Amino acid sequence: MIAYIRGKIAEITDQAVFVEANGIGYELICPNPFRFQTKLGQIEKIYTYHHVREDAQILYGFEKTDEKTLFSKILNVSGIGPKGALAVLASTSVQDFVTAIEQENEKFLTGFPGVGKKTARQMILDLKGKLPFDYTMEEFTAARDGKETNDLALDEAIEALKALGYSDKEINQIKPKLKQEKQQEADGYIRKGLALMMK
Known part of the structure; x- marks a missing residue:
């Protein structure tokens, strides 16, 4: 089992990061490959999950354990x-x-x-009850309360984008990136949404 790879970030695509280590290029499928954009050309350690099935062997890469x-x-x-x-x-x-x-x-x-x-x-x-992460109930409560605020602001922003004429399809394409913003106010999501739409 390959636990991690340490090497140079050689290339980044929409789905993967290519890491060169000891003359071998490894393709690592990542949740958010562009997290590594600022590390292009640098030596980095990426944690890997080696998924084996009958017709393929795939390496998935992660920034954190x-x-x-x-x-x-x-x-x-x-x-x-x-x-x-x-x-x-x-x-x-x-x-x-x-x-x-x-x-x-x-x-x-x-x-x-x-x-x-x-x-x-x-x-x-x-x-439930089986995930090996040590979060306290205070952290759960804080995360829940913050999430509820974020959800409300995001919902308001999405309605505003629809009012501006953007389709559900267009909004759904940028929604994952908007969720990562963790904004407390709808205005922040709207500004980010408009910026993403312009790309």
Whole structure:
């Protein structure tokens, strides 16, 4: 099993980071490859999950060990594959996901691509109380309260973008990036949304 790779970030694509180590180029599929944009050309350590199936061997790459751990745990959920687990990690933080599982927040979980109510319930059933992350109840409460504020502001921003004439398809394409912003006010999300739309 390959636990991590230390090498030069040689190339970044929409789905992967290419790392050169000892003359070998490794393709690492990542939740957010562009997190490594500022490290292009530098020597970095990337934690890896080696996924083996009958027709392929794939390396998934993560910036932090807790992301790798959560990825492996999500893979154990019935009906969730690597693509679904990556989508979760691309859209949220480890702490926010753990908070949602422990508080059985189905609304939060069904916000991920391809996750309906049935899959959300399965996630809670398979993962609640079994995730190896040491967050206190105070942190859970703070994360929940902050999430509720963020959700309200994001919802308001999305309605504003619709009022400006943007389609659901256009908004859904930028929504994962907006969620990462952690804004407390709708205006912040709107400004970011407009900037993303202009790209």
